[in-house]
Amino acid sequence: MKNKELAEHLARQAAQASRKLAIAPSKQKDQALIEMAEALERRSSEILSENQEDLNEGRRKGLSSALIDRLLLDEDRIKAIADSLRDVATLPDPIGEVVGGWRTPEGLVIEKRRVPFGVVAVVYEARPNVTVDAAALCLKTGNAVILRGGSDAYHSNRILAEVIMGALLEAGMPAEAVQFVPSRDRQVLVELLQLSDHIDLVIPRGGEQLKNFLVENSKVPVIYAAGGNCHVYVDASADLADARAITVNAKVQRPGVCNSAETLLVHEAVAGEFLPAVAADLIDRGVRLYADERSRAALADLAERVEPATEAHYATEFLGLEMAVRVVDGIEQAIEHIAEYGTGHSEAIVTSDLEASRQFTEEVDAAAVYVNASTRFTDGAVFGLGAEIGISTQKLHARGPLGLKELTSTKYVILGRGHIR
């Protein structure tokens, strides 16, 4: 099939299956999730052998060891994926929830009900477990899913999708509810992104490059789960021991993820005391620091270990052991800095002052605004959503961790008795 025909075929099949899925009882969906978990474990040797193909290809292509590790599946990882499916099965089904209801003056009875989107396309990069996660969250929410994974994990993704579709059939559900894109040609994705009649939503899981590709190409509505240029601001009134712990945690606990901090902002009143201590902690843990002039003055003793900060440093999501530092005149300048460079992901203030806390949480525009806690907490599991398909940095539809409810839409159902206007 040509790319366009292939895309249309996938989207039509998904759209058809989505109508059955939308009315499937929770019990049947949960049964399918459990079948999926069992099938993954039962067929693990097939999965591992396809995964081996990807690993071999990856090594031939010279992928970095970090990327190879992201690709790698083993018995333990398969077990973990299967367990996460069993967890999703235990979560409450959001579909059918009546989110509001009332009677109008004319006597119409209105209900607003939670319903599936219909067809969700998930576009992702190297990790094969996303194939299973995305399929599971979409199934649970009554959505058909089109899976378009990274080409490095092609063989792994294909076998995982096949295993899932087999399990759907076992559970008496349409296998077409999960559509795997059987091509590595990016043009198929471009064609899928034109099909706004059949596909209701696209969720990209990946970096800014993938986001920009979708901004350019998608006619289907998108929820962007994009990058985080997150800040920690240490206020004049901060408990400096807390500030030190939070800064170090936000930077080094897992520096490669989107909720880790990239820039430290420090109130000038505490810079002299705070900066040398926190900088020593960070440098000890291998963090490279890029500091503005006032920070470097406070860090004179560590001068050899600290580089001058540029505009570009403040604008960068390092995703590694690097951090920009700036001394600010006060909370207003900190809020200004965040408005200028932040990506609206997670922002933290360390303070003991009530008014500073109020001002920061009101004026900083981000998905998650923290007072006296690390930015690293922005996460579906921590927030208690049960499962997460990504963290949205856009304001339309859903902001912050995307759980099951965020994968749904609503519908008004109106009951009359022959009402006319």
Next chain:
Amino acid sequence: MKNKELAEHLARQAAQASRKLAIAPSKQKDQALIEMAEALERRSSEILSENQEDLNEGRRKGLSSALIDRLLLDEDRIKAIADSLRDVATLPDPIGEVVGGWRTPEGLVIEKRRVPFGVVAVVYEARPNVTVDAAALCLKTGNAVILRGGSDAYHSNRILAEVIMGALLEAGMPAEAVQFVPSRDRQVLVELLQLSDHIDLVIPRGGEQLKNFLVENSKVPVIYAAGGNCHVYVDASADLADARAITVNAKVQRPGVCNSAETLLVHEAVAGEFLPAVAADLIDRGVRLYADERSRAALADLAERVEPATEAHYATEFLGLEMAVRVVDGIEQAIEHIAEYGTGHSEAIVTSDLEASRQFTEEVDAAAVYVNASTRFTDGAVFGLGAEIGISTQKLHARGPLGLKELTSTKYVILGRGHIR
């Protein structure tokens, strides 16, 4: 200024003002709305003289009398616009509402708060009152607004925006919160649609052509308030008197709007009795009917007044006194037909059968699904939303009438005590 510079200037000004607006107290916003109402009435002669320019231009260009009527302002219409502003001032402010909150096992206190989008661009066609409505709803929800009206109403829109901005200043608020696009060049709109860093949302108010223009051109997230190809399905068990009243109301009460019905579907068991009666009603009111073969058989006595229906008729939003008719085998075929041709706006069943009601409301995928009521009720005021900026037919973010809450996003605020992961 060149188009691109102009667009960037407008968007930056709006983004800056939006930060002040986001934290403005309700009282101040409501005061500004009342100032706006008073300024409109006080400056009505200026407004009417600019409106006269548009009318003169429109007549020179040979606009239809319907379009001229949409353009026209007079003292009564200005009074009505001013009153609608006073109504918006009395509505509860959605900003700051805590929509959820809980404590995590680690002891973090999480609140999910309703916040403004930031900057909303509203793109609309002929009616100048939209300039005021859109500005009022955005102001109430703490959003800065960029207004891009139709070029036929250019002079009216410009003076209305000027009056509104003056009133904002009087109320001590930034006039930059309302940005009027001072150019009729469509290229400025194209440039605005690229500025996803500064503009958070675009709402088009207009037909399918405007929607398609935005699908092609916008990098900013969009809520589509698009067309409605709505159906009335008369079930075998329907009260036929109700069915007749509902069908006629849904078609003729205001045929030019998106929630009017375009196709009548009738269960074969009642076609013989129902169709001649309802067809006579419709024809009496000037409706042209396009009927399939089975319908025409039932309408043999009216054969001269009924044309054969084509595929194209079923796919058309007539927005006028025309209606397609089809006899179906039963509810499944009706649901199929709606899935094929419907635009997900408003769909109605007339039935006395509980199971048919359940099946229809569950399986029909639309913003509003009616049982025994006219599709004409899909409206923000009828639904009790107080005010409406359009009716969304998309599933992302908001579906159905867009009231004040639908013009907001949310933010998580998390309070810790030195929490780290």
